[in-house]
Amino acid sequence: MLGAGVVGGSLIRRLVEEHAAIEAKTGLDLELRRVAVRDIAKARAAAVDAALITVDAAQVVDDPSVELVVEVMGGLDPAGEMVLRALRAGKPVVTANKALLAERGPELFSAAEEAGVPLLFEAAVGGGIPIIRPLSETLAGEQVTRVIGIVNGTTNFMLTQMAEHGASYGDVLAEAQRLGFAEADPTADVGGGDAAAKAAILASLAFGTWAGIDNVYHEGIDKLTAADMKWAAELGYTIKLLAIAERLEDGVSVRVYPAMLPVSHPLASIRGATNAIFIEGPSVDELLFAGPGAGGEPTATAVLGDVIDAAREILAGAQVAPRIRLAPGELVEFEDVATKWYVRLEVDDQPGVLAQVAGAFGNHDVSIKSVLQEGRGDDATLMIVTHLAAERQQQAAKNEIAALPKVRSVASVVRVESPDV
Amino acid sequence: MLGAGVVGGSLIRRLVEEHAAIEAKTGLDLELRRVAVRDIAKARAAAVDAALITVDAAQVVDDPSVELVVEVMGGLDPAGEMVLRALRAGKPVVTANKALLAERGPELFSAAEEAGVPLLFEAAVGGGIPIIRPLSETLAGEQVTRVIGIVNGTTNFMLTQMAEHGASYGDVLAEAQRLGFAEADPTADVGGGDAAAKAAILASLAFGTWAGIDNVYHEGIDKLTAADMKWAAELGYTIKLLAIAERLEDGVSVRVYPAMLPVSHPLASIRGATNAIFIEGPSVDELLFAGPGAGGEPTATAVLGDVIDAAREILAGAQVAPRIRLAPGELVEFEDVATKWYVRLEVDDQPGVLAQVAGAFGNHDVSIKSVLQEGRGDDATLMIVTHLAAERQQQAAKNEIAALPKVRSVASVVRVESPDV
Numbered sequence: 001m002l003g004a005g006v007v008g009g010s011l012i013r014r015l016v017e018e019h020a021a022i023e024a025k026t027g028l029d030l031e032l033r034r035v036a037v038r039d040i041a042k043a044r045a046a047a048v049d050a051a052l053i054t055v056d057a058a059q060v061v062d063d064p065s066v067e068l069v070v071e072v073m074g075g076l077d078p079a080g081e082m083v084l085r086a087l088r089a090g091k092p093v094v095t096a097n098k099a100l101l102a103e104r105g106p107e108l109f110s111a112a113e114e115a116g117v118p119l120l121f122e123a124a125v126g127g128g129i130p131i132i133r134p135l136s137e138t139l140a141g142e143q144v145t146r147v148i149g150i151v152n153g154t155t156n157f158m159l160t161q162m163a164e165h166g167a168s169y170g171d172v173l174a175e176a177q178r179l180g181f182a183e184a185d186p187t188a189d190v191g192g193g194d195a196a197a198k199a200a201i202l203a204s205l206a207f208g209t210w211a212g213i214d215n216v217y218h219e220g221i222d223k224l225t226a227a228d229m230k231w232a233a234e235l236g237y238t239i240k241l242l243a244i245a246e247r248l249e250d251g252v253s254v255r256v257y258p259a260m261l262p263v264s265h266p267l268a269s270i271r272g273a274t275n276a277i278f279i280e281g282p283s284v285d286e287l288l289f290a291g292p293g294a295g296g297e298p299t300a301t302a303v304l305g306d307v308i309d310a311a312r313e314i315l316a317g318a319q320v321a322p323r324i325r326l327a328p329g330e331l332v333e334f335e336d337v338a339t340k341w342y343v344r345l346e347v348d349d350q351p352g353v354l355a356q357v358a359g360a361f362g363n364h365d366v367s368i369k370s371v372l373q374e375g376r377g378d379d380a381t382l383m384i385v386t387h388l389a390a391e392r393q394q395q396a397a398k399n400e401i402a403a404l405p406k407v408r409s410v411a412s413v414v415r416v417e418s419p420d421v
Numbered sequence: 422m423l424g425a426g427v428v429g430g431s432l433i434r435r436l437v438e439e440h441a442a443i444e445a446k447t448g449l450d451l452e453l454r455r456v457a458v459r460d461i462a463k464a465r466a467a468a469v470d471a472a473l474i475t476v477d478a479a480q481v482v483d484d485p486s487v488e489l490v491v492e493v494m495g496g497l498d499p500a501g502e503m504v505l506r507a508l509r510a511g512k513p514v515v516t517a518n519k520a521l522l523a524e525r526g527p528e529l530f531s532a533a534e535e536a537g538v539p540l541l542f543e544a545a546v547g548g549g550i551p552i553i554r555p556l557s558e559t560l561a562g563e564q565v566t567r568v569i570g571i572v573n574g575t576t577n578f579m580l581t582q583m584a585e586h587g588a589s590y591g592d593v594l595a596e597a598q599r600l601g602f603a604e605a606d607p608t609a610d611v612g613g614g615d616a617a618a619k620a621a622i623l624a625s626l627a628f629g630t631w632a633g634i635d636n637v638y639h640e641g642i643d644k645l646t647a648a649d650m651k652w653a654a655e656l657g658y659t660i661k662l663l664a665i666a667e668r669l670e671d672g673v674s675v676r677v678y679p680a681m682l683p684v685s686h687p688l689a690s691i692r693g694a695t696n697a698i699f700i701e702g703p704s705v706d707e708l709l710f711a712g713p714g715a716g717g718e719p720t721a722t723a724v725l726g727d728v729i730d731a732a733r734e735i736l737a738g739a740q741v742a743p744r745i746r747l748a749p750g751e752l753v754e755f756e757d758v759a760t761k762w763y764v765r766l767e768v769d770d771q772p773g774v775l776a777q778v779a780g781a782f783g784n785h786d787v788s789i790k791s792v793l794q795e796g797r798g799d800d801a802t803l804m805i806v807t808h809l810a811a812e813r814q815q816q817a818a819k820n821e822i823a824a825l826p827k828v829r830s831v832a833s834v835v836r837v838e839s840p841d842v
Binding site for chain 2: 139140142208282289298300316
C-alpha cells in the first residue's frame with residue numbers, strides 16, 4: 001500500500017478485521033505486506049504493524065514479496081512514477097487517484113497493457129458506487145450516448161444547503177470546511193476540477209475517447225449566489241454541478257458546470273454528499289446509480305473490490321487484456337456544443353429594454369424560451385431562458401447584451417439541462 | 422445461441438448491426454456461428470442466415486467451431502442439460518435464465534468451476550441494470566447486510582396503475598396482458614415466483630448462501646385490491662412487490678411479498694416497468710441501482726456485456742476462478758423472521774371490538790403501532806399497523822382475531838417495510 005490516510009486507513013482496518021470474512025467469501029488470503037506513509041508517527045497510531053511501515057514508496061513497490069500495489073497516496077507525484085514502476089515490474093495496481101488518471105491516463109493504461117497486468121480504479125469515480133466496472137464491462141455492448149452525473153459530494157452538499165436554507169456561498173463553504181467535507185483549499189471541489197477529472201475518466205470508459213483533463217471545459221459553483229438558488233426554485237428548477245460526457249454528431253463532448261434541472265428530474269432530488277450517475281443508451285434507456293460518493297469507508301470498499309478482482313487474476317495467471325481501449329476520437333470544442341442558458345440581467349426599468357435584449361439574442365440566432373421581469377423602482381430584473389444554441393452564439397449574445405446602455409449588469413449565467421425543449 | 426425469441430432476436434440484430442462498433446470498442450470480432458430455434462420459419466423471418474439455423478440445441482453446443490454458448494431459450498428443460506453439456510465441454514456459458522439458476526444453481530456453478538470456464542448471468546436479474554457484477558465483484562469486499570428491490574417489472578407496472586388510477590387487480594392484469602407486459606399465464610409474475618428466483622440469486626451473490634427457490638417464501642400481488650391501495654395511500658404508504666435478501670443474526674432470510682413502503686422511500690417512487698435495487702452495507706451505506714428491468718433490448722445489452730467478458734477470458738486463456746462461492750450458510754425460516762404487519766379487518770361497529778382485537782395481538786406478544794377505525798352503519802373497518810414481531814406470532818394473532826365473533830373478516834394483510842419503528 002502506498003498511503004495510509006483516510007481511505008488507506010479504512011482499507012488497512014478492513015484487511016485486518018475482515019480478513020476471515022473476505023477469505024470465506026472469496027477464497028482469497030489477502031496479506032498486507034508493506035505500507036508507505038508520509039508520517040510514521042501517525043501510521044503507528046493507526047495500529048499498522050511497525051515492521052511494515054516505510055516512508056519510501058519505492059521500497060514498497062520493489063519489495064519482491066509484494067504482488068499487488070494499492071495507490072491511495074493521492075497527488076501526481078510521486079504517485080505517477082510509483083504506479084508506472086509497479087506496472088513495469090508486472091505488478092497489478094489498484095488506484096483511487098482520479099487526478100493522476102485524468103492527467104496521465106493513456107500512458108498508465110499503455111504500461112498496464114504492455115505488462116499484461118490490470119490497472120483498476122473503481123474508487124476514482126463515485127466513491128463507493130460501482131460505476132467503472134458496470135460502464136466498462138457490463139455495458140461494453142451498449143452504444144452509450146450520454147453519461148450525466150453529480151460526481152462531487154462536497155459541492156452537492158453545499159448546493160443542497162444553499163437551496164434548502166437560503167444560505168450564501170461563503171457561509172456554506174465555511175460550514176463544509178468545518179464539517180470536513182471541504183478542504184482548507186477547496187479549489188479542486190468548488191472550481192469543478194475534481195468533477196472534470198471524473199468526467200474525463202467516464203468519457204474514456206463510455207466512448208473510448210480520451211479527453212484529457214485539459215480538454216474538459218469546467219466551471220465551478222463559486223460564482224453562484226443565494227439569489228440564483230432562489231430564482232431557480234421560483235422557475236421550478238434546482239441547480240446542481242453536473243459532469244456530462246456526451247456523444248454528439250461530430251464527436252464527444254466532456255464538460256462540467258452548474259446547471260438548472262427541473263425539480264422533477266431524478267438528479268434534482270439527490271441531496272447532500274450523495275453522488276448519482278445516469279447512463280443513457282439506445283437499448284438500456286436510462287440507468288441510475290446512486291450512493292455515497294466519497295468518504296473513507298465507501299471508497300475503501302471500492303478499492304477492496306478491485307484488490308479482490310486483481311488477486312483473482314493473479315491466481316488465474318493470465319495475461320490480462322485491457323478493459324479500457326482508447327481509440328482516436330474527435331472531441332467537440334465546448335464553444336460548438338449546443339446548450340440552453342438561463343440569464344439574469346439587472347436592467348433599467350424602461351420601455352424598450354426587453355426589445356433590445358431580445359434583439360441581441362436574435363442577432364446571434366439564439367431563440368428565447370421564456371422571459372420573466374420583476375420591477376423594483378427604477379431597476380428591474382430580467383430572467384431569460386433560451387432554447388438550444390451553440391455556446392459561441394450564446395456568449396456572443398451575452399457580450400452584446402452586456403454592452404447595452406440600459407443593461408446595468410449580467411448578474412448571472414447558468415446553463416439549463418432539461419429534456420423539454 | 423440457444424433461442425432466438427425476444428432477447429435472442431435483439432442480440433442477433435446487435436451482433437450483426439453493431440459488429441464494427443463492438444470491435445472498435447472492445448477489440449473483439451464476435452461471430453454468430455449457430456442458432457437453435459423452436460420455429461425455423463420464425464427465425465428466418467428474423468433475418469438469421471438460414472445456414473446457421475437448427476432446431477437441435479445439442480448441435481449448437483457440440484459444434485466444434487462454437488467457442489461460447491448463449492442460452493436465451495428459457496425454461497428448465499432442455500436449457501439445463503444444454504448448459505451443463507456446454508460447460509463440461511469447456512465452453513463458457515452466458516445465460517439469462519433466472520428460473521434455471523434458481524432451480525439448479527449449485528450444480529451449474531460446480532460444473533463451471535470444474536471446467537474452469539465462466540458461467541455468466543448478468544441478464545438474469547434486473548434486465549439491463551448492471552447488478553450481478555457490481556454485487557459479486559465490486560462489492561466483494563463489503564459485508565452486505567441487505568438487498569431489497571423491485572425486480573419484477575410486470576407487477577410494478579400493475580401496482581403503479583392500481584395506485585395511480587384506482588383500477589382493480591383484474592383490470593390492470595388485462596391491460597398488462599394487452600400491452601405485452603404480462604404473459605397469457607401470468608402466474609410467475611403475479612404470484613411472486615419470478616421475483617423469488619431473482620431474490621435467491623441475489624442472496625447467493627450477497628451472502629454466498631444458496632437459498633434455492635423452494636426455500637424462498639413468496640407471496641404475490643394477486644390478492645391485493647383497489648381498497649388496499651387506497652388505504653395504503655391514506656396512511657402515507659405505497660404498496661410494492663419487494664424481493665428481500667437479508668443477513669439476520671441467525672442466518673440469511675430470502676423472501677418476496679407485497680409490502681407497504683413510506684411514500685418518501687426511494688423505492689416508492691419507482692413507477693411502471695422500471696426495476697430498482699438497494700444494496701445496504703456498513704461501509705457503503707445505501708447504493709441504489711435503477712433502470713429497465715425487462716424487455717428485449719436492455720436484456721440483450723446485459724447478455725452482450727457477458728459475452729464480451731467471456732470472450733476476453735477465452736482470449737486471456739486462463740482457468741477462470743469462480744466469482745460466486747457458495748458456502749454452507751444457515752437459512753432463517755420465514756416464520757422466524759420479524760416483520761411488521763398492516764391488517765385490515767371488517768368488524769361489527771360495537772364497543773369492545775378494538776379491545777378484543779388488541780387483546781389477541783397482545784396474547785401473542787405483538788405490539789400495535791397505530792390503529793385507524795372507520796365506521797359505516799353497523800360495520801366498521803379497523804386498520805392496524807403492528808411493531809416488529811416474528812411471523813409465527815403475527816400469524817397466530819391473526820388466526821385468533823379471525824375467530825372473534827365480532828370480526829366479520831380479515832380483509833387484508835400486507836407487510837410494512839419502514840425503517841421508522
